[in-house]
Amino acid sequence: MTSLKSILAKVFAKYIFNKVQKWANKPLETQEQVFHNLIKRAKNTAFGIDHDFKDIKTHDDFVKRVPIRDYEAIKPYVERVVSGEENVLWKGKPEYFAKTSGTTSGVKYIPITKVAIEAQVNASRNAILLYIHETGKSAFVDGKMIFLQGSPVLNKKNGINIGRLSGIAAHYVPNYLQKNRMPSWDTNCIEDWDTKVNAIVEETVNENMTVIAGIPSWVQMYFEKLQQKTGKKIGEIYKNFNLFIFGGVNYEPYRAKFENLIGRKVDSIELYPASEGFFAFQDKQNEKGMLLQLHSGIFYEFVSVEDFFNENPKRITIKDVKVGVNYVLVISTNAGLWGYNIGDTVQFTSTKPYRVVVSGRIKHFISAFGEHVIGKEVEEAMQEATLNTDIRVSEFTVAPQITPAEGLPYHEWFIEFENEPENLSVLAEKIDMALQNQNSYYFDLIKGKVLQPLKITKVKKNGFQNYMKSIGKLGGQNKVPRLSNDRKIVEVFSHLGLIK
Incomplete structure (x- = not known):
């Protein structure tokens, strides 16, 4: 018997699908609007004043005034925000700092505003809803869902909460998913990963798990511990498990191992989240690439990898990208990152709509x-x-x-x-x-x-x-x-x- 929750999920999925189609079918206009909104909102910040945002009308104006920066280059502004100063990169103070492992910079503090975290959460939700709309599968909403992630415990510095991105996102689980979500809050707060996974196994082994999400290497560890405990394939333990959601690394090297652990194939959804923003998600099961999020408060620029290390690399918008070319991804966001190189390279698999795959890093890694x-x-x-x-x-x-x-x-x-x-x-x-x-x-x-x-x-x-x-x-x-x-x-x- 189909549950009311499952029926409502399909109705909501259709509504969200139609909303997504509106901006996906008007990509250039959507990005133009995002660009002007970002400039307008930030023109009176310290960064906006330093870079003459009041005189920026076009992308060419922006390129002349705002160079491409990595974290090391934008760090002086970030440090002012960390110290408690307001209106530096974005209006007011950010809601959070996502604390990440630095490279040349040691620990990095990536600012996340309230609108930015809401965009992240909505993109995660929309990925699942578009899957429901495409496949018609919604029964999984009645089962348990697990998201293997970092601890949601946050620290505070000058009134700003600090934590790992996945831990911050844990505070934004919609009410209608709270009863379905696993593990428990206390288990999620365990810092030692080995202890945490053992506790998750104990909590979930007898549950009706239908959706499992996380970075493949972490999920593989969870599956192996489940198998050690029960002597069964994951698909036998969780007979209704049919959807795996992943992001962060390439899944292909893990796919054969996963299918062996599960004992059968399951549907999957690929996400492209980062502390700096949620950039794309898989919107079609049989299309290569992930739908670029053009309506999420992020303005995208792209630089050909071959051109990137030249003195004045050409910065283009989605209007001029080509399928199959390796581009360095450059972003400007409603969290106050401007002309920011996150280090990833992407390739477009389609421009109608705009879909990307992550092709690597601009440096070896x-x-x-x-x-x-x-x-x-x-x-x-x-x-x-x-x-x-x-x-x-x-x-x-x-x-x-x-x-x-x-x-x-x-x-x-x-x-x-x-x-x-x-x-x-x-x-x-x-x-x-x-x-x-x-x-x-x-x-x-x-x-x-x-x-x-x-x-x-x-x-x-x-x-x-x-x-x-x-x-x-x-x-x-x-x-x-x-x-x-x-x-x-x-x-x-x-x-x-x-x-x-």
């Missing part, structure tokens, strides 16, 4: 498990671990090992030594600790037993030179990527017999 490790961090970890030793490293690169023959996944460091250490495991431990100290996401993954500490694999003498020669990039300005988010480089190493 590893984030196979959501850790966001960058080149600077691995280089400094290696430097710190070999300081005041006789160890000399000719070259190295790092790759994720997602599916080891046994045990947990890990980062694999491929190192060519000029002078080898007496004890490889001691060096590995030192590097791992140095990396954990720099990157809080990596630290959480190790502590939460999602990853095991890194492993070192030795590369033969001149191995890296032979690799670069094999791909036609020996010498000149060509460099071996310090790290990558896949194992393509090390597959070549193996094929060429370059590993000891």
